[in-house]
Amino acid sequence: MTYPNILIFALSAAGLGFVCLGMDRHAKQALGKAPPLPRGRARLGLGAAMLVLSFGSSVQAYGVSIGITVFFGVIAIVSAGIALSIAYRPSLLRFLGGLAALVAMSVALAGFFS
Amino acid sequence: MSFNPPFDRPRPLRQSMAWLHTWTGLLLGWLLFVIFASGSLSFFRNEINFWMHPELHHLxxxxxxxxxxxxxxxxxxxxxxxxxxxxxxxxxxxxxxxxxxxxxxxxxxxxxxxxxxxxxxxxxxxxxxxxxxxxxxxxxxxxMRESSGATFLFRLHFQLHGVSWFVGRWTVGIAAMVMLVALVTGVIIHRNFFKDFFTFRPNRGKRSWLDAHALVGVVSLPFHFAITFSGLLLLGAMLMPSVVRSVYPDDATGFTMGIRGxxxxxxxxxxxxxxxxxxxxxxxxxxxxxxxxxxxxxxxxxxxxxxxxxxxxxxxxxxxxxxxxxxxxxxxxxxxxxxxxxxxxxKASSAIVSVWNSLVTLHLGRFATPVQRWLLFLAGISGALMIATGLILWRISRFKARGPGEAIPVGCRCVEILNVSGISGWLIALGAYFWAGRLLPDTLFARSEWEIRVFFLAWAASLIHATLRKHLSAWVEQLSFSGALIALLPLVNGLTGVSPLFRSLASGPWQVAGFDLCALFAGALLLFAARKVHLHNFGSIALHEPGERPLPATDERSRRR
Amino acid sequence: MEKRATPLHSDKGSALNLGLRVVFAIFGAYGFSVLAGVAFARGGPFSSPLDAAAFSLMLGFILNVCAIVWVFAAATVSRAALGLLFPAMALAAWLHFSG
Incomplete structure (x- = not known):
């Protein structure tokens, strides 16, 4: 797995994780209670922003057509993973967003300095 | 849903689309499953071909x-x-x-x-x-030994087998158009598209199957549309020849050659x-x-x-x-x-031809790096899973909808048999094909045809088995058998070739290692599925009615920490 | 699943309705989309026959799906048929008179 792939994957995981936690139903499953409306919206917004970054890095690494393809492919896998993890181990999601964001930032920094 | 077409009375759009989705999915689901499954495997055509030729593994x-x-x-x-x-x-x-x-x-x-x-x-x-x-x-x-290799699966994908290429491709073309209708109607009838994006509720019978069907469908929806539509485009000149002929009146192959460069x-x-x-x-x-x-x-x-x-x-x-x-x-x-x-x-392509090229090249996957190839493969498998879960969902719905004490309707029984033999039976045939590919003697006359015969004989045997056995028992037995056949493929490779798994992982050709590992993983998944069905079979007599709390199945107890 | 409405019409009428819609969906939709494809290919502002053929094929398949959905979504069979027939006749007339 090369560096751009890891970045795209981490940003997608973080983005989708935050989007998921922004939904009342899944926030209840993962964290125990639904978030107040502004916080839920903030999570959705942050998640969406990370997804946009993931899309951007995919297009930057592979060009428009292949970049879009790779992005949707990664989204598919990560979404399925999140759905299964909520179903069987909801508490995992608690850490997903933050962890993936951390990975994404460190990979981006590593790429920036390499 | 029983066969009661609602079209002769006023009805909401959702009802028409639900009926259309159900029947397009059901009538061609088994063929579409084979198309999706063989197509996904064809993304790894080179690697599968290589595995089937052990005389090349030292290269x-x-x-x-x-x-x-x-x-x-x-x-x-x-x-x-x-x-x-x-x-x-x-x-x-x-x-x-x-x-x-x-x-x-x-x-x-x-x-x-x-x-x-x-x-x-x-x-x-x-x-x-x-x-x-x-x-x-x-x-x-x-x-190289005479072998049909992965080319058999590739041809099966777009022109079937045993019929002329014209009949095969037209059938696949019609199936692709029906698939597109099923996708569109599926999106129309899906409630709460975004709210239910991550929803999956296991162990709830029909609700879980519906969740699974929706989940696999929605997460890779762009791929399903793109692959199905581009599949139609690849057969386009054959499916709508008058359109092509209207701008190429004297040039029978002008379009097909031109669109390829x-x-x-x-x-x-x-x-x-x-x-x-x-x-x-x-x-x-x-x-x-x-x-x-x-x-x-x-x-x-x-x-x-x-x-x-x-x-x-x-x-x-x-x-x-x-x-x-x-x-x-x-x-x-x-x-x-x-x-x-x-x-x-x-030569730069015009905008229209670029769109065509993008879709078709995506379908063929010729550009793909290994990681991208895996993404395409997994998208295809999710399509096959979407179809399989849909077929099983239909059967469960129909099974539940019958009255108390009512015998299983003939149509439902047919669907049961076709589900088992079309899904797990096809996987048995696939496993048998790979076994035959490695075990048939090199000097056998018409060896590549014999490999294909083994494939279809195994498939036919699974159909007979599904007819004779009770539904859930048939599932358990066929899933177990296909799981065993496929999981044992690395053993077959090790005994009949020069690069068994432990060697190919260390230094050998990674195509062989990849195939062996995937076979192990897929076989394990099938055996796991067989176990789940087996436990379900013994854990409850009837499927849960709506509103009822799910019965505590034995596996749930073992999952609790 | 929706509750089944009390059948107000005979089963024979229902079967005929469905049968007609299936025929229209298989043949009518195909005929309509091929007509539309040919009309666009001939009449559209394309820079090369390759563009014309590629675009018209893509359009043809999209229209085919839409037509099939229309046939089953239309409130009555006659509306389903006319929804295909009117545009098809208009396209056929255009093709005939434009040579």
């Missing part, structure tokens, strides 16, 4: 490959006007050489009015090519008729790879070898744009001196 990439290739070509095709060398790579360590048999230089043949000009390929066909596989370390010509790409520049020794190819390949900063060279095309006007084109292994048919970067060198020549720019 390793070698820096001298190009030298051997050139030596063999000079021996076998000295007067051909175009050589193509396909260098070994991560997908296949075999070195391939090919040459144009239809365009010969005039050095060794008597001058004729036609010599010097490149003959146009026969009407509608590609130029005649001859091809050899070589060992990249020694240049030895490889003798035109006949011009088969033209070779006329030779200068002055013999000159061909320069070293290896430094040209090295120069190209250096220019691409690590990008690997995939193939080398030599035009007019042995002539003073010879040119060498080095083509990168990795495509960079879908819009231009997955085209790769290419560098042109002078054949004698090795100097860089100005590469003619690739």
């Amino acid at each position: 390793r990439d070698d820096a001298r490959a190009i030298i051997h290739a050139r030596r063999v070509l000079e021996r076998e095709a000295p007067d051909s006007r175009q050589w193509t060398i396909t260098l070994p790579g991560p997908r296949d360590p075999t070195l391939f050489v090919a040459w144009r048999a239809d365009v010969l230089s005039s050095r060794y043949s008597s001058p004729s009015p036609r010599s010097g000009a490149s003959r146009r390929p026969a009407h509608g066909s590609r130029p005649e090519m001859k091809r050899l596989g070589l060992d990249p370390s020694t240049g030895e010509i490889l003798k 035109g006949r011009d790409r088969f033209n070779i520049a006329p030779p200068s008729r002055k013999p000159a020794p061909l320069g070293d190819l290896a430094p040209m390949v090295d120069a190209a790879q250096e220019e691409w900063r690590g990008g690997r060279a995939g193939s080398v095309v030599v035009a007019n070898p042995g002539d003073a006007g010879a040119t060498v084109e080095v083509i990168q292994a990795q495509g960079y744009s879908l819009a231009n048919r997955g085209i790769a970067r290419r560098l042109l060198f002078d054949g004698i001196t090795g100097k860089r020549l100005e590469t003619p720019p690739a």
